[in-house]
Amino acid sequence: MVISAQLPTPRLGPHPDRPSYRTQTTPPHTPMRPHWFCRSCGQPWPCAQSRLLLKAEYERKLPTLSIYLAGLMYEAMQDLYHLNPHDGPSPRELFDRFVAWGPFRRAVVSGAK
Template structure:
């Protein structure tokens, strides 16, 4: 009789959806968090992104800049007159990231 197979390798980082709760991913085109309803990226999404891109700071910055562009396009299509401005979107998507500079 053969031995029963084990569970196999386990991820070294938490995965979205592993707890049965909705993931903290953007609900587009509003760019609100699917789990908590806060503007995305919410605090939990930021923590998860930092863990996911742990040693790839440049990759995270490029990813966030691309998402900022997509959010800008989506949000301006929804509400071109009173949507968030470029500075607000930069602060929301990019300024919290790993390659920010301290004010001089």
């Protein structure tokens, strides 16, 4: 029996529409694909403002924020490695950028006791 034939096809990652905070006058701090720059401030997404907004928006559902960020890292890897197959950011750089700043990061290891 081939189990893999019974597994569902993985769905696409989350739609990058958060933080959901909007104003009438400026674009939201959401990523522009496929380059993953903030559409409001032009910084690599998630920019400082989007991190603040995401932390506030997901304050009571931090596991959901981690899942969202990990899903977007996966999406960004597909976009950025397709655009820059040889000189794109490293997986470690993308992990730090998308996931490591969020909740459940590992505590800083102190020096020898």
